[in-house]
Amino acid sequence: MVASAFDLLVELERLGRDFAADLPAQEDPGETWVGVGFRLGGQRFVAAMTDVAELLKYPELAPIPRTKGWVRGMANVRGTLLPIMDLNGFLGDHASSLTRLSRVLVVPIENAYTGLLVDEVFGMRHFPRESLGEPPAEVDDRYAPFVSGRVEHxxxxxxxxSMRSLIDDPQFLRVAS
Structure with missing residues (x-):
């Protein structure tokens, strides 16, 4: 006897369910802290996921006259103008060298965004909440005002x-030379 199209679909669904793998267990969001990992020089950092809107490859830039050396320029990202700042340069270290690993973290500031050039991005990182701790006693003076803690995992x-500490720093807001 020829099965109807409906009967065939029902049988296919049953077979699919019989061989389907279960979805991985969802972690309780209260148990993990999620951040975006990045590198400046030899130091690894992580910023709260809520503080980073987007990650970009280094875009083409238009120069911004009469600004400090750590202001790289202005990018047009999907029709939105985005100032790009060299985070290494701002922190008093040498200007970042552009490599294939260089990336831009897009960070919200009030009703706008700014881009922060970093040496490398490691992507999203999930850490157990209990691994969050106080900042280490010895943090490079350049980074200390912006380090709100540490994660060991x-x-x-x-x-x-802390992107908030960076954004609130009056020196970061003074870009004119």
Whole structure:
């Protein structure tokens, strides 16, 4: 006897359910802290996921006259003008060298955005909440005002970079030379 199209679909659904793998268990969001990992020089940082709107490859820039050396220029990202700042340069270290690993973290500031050039981005990182701790006693003076804590996980230490502290820093807002 020929089965109807409906009967065939029902049988296919049953077979699919019989062989389907279960979805991985969802972690309780209260148990993990999510951040975006990045590198400046040899130091690993992580910023809260809520503080980073987007990650970009280094875009083409138009220069902005009469600004400090750490202001790289202005990018047009999907019709929105985005100033790009060299985070290494702002923190008093040498200007970042552009490599294939260089990325821009897009960070919200009030009703706008700014881009922060970093040496490398490691993507999203999930850490157990209990691994969050106080900043280490010895943090490079350049970074100390912007480090709000640390995360130690799987034998690695990450400094928690506070985008809010950066945005609130009067020196960061003074871009004119």
């Amino acid at each position: 799987d034998g690695e230490q990450w400094l928690v970079f």
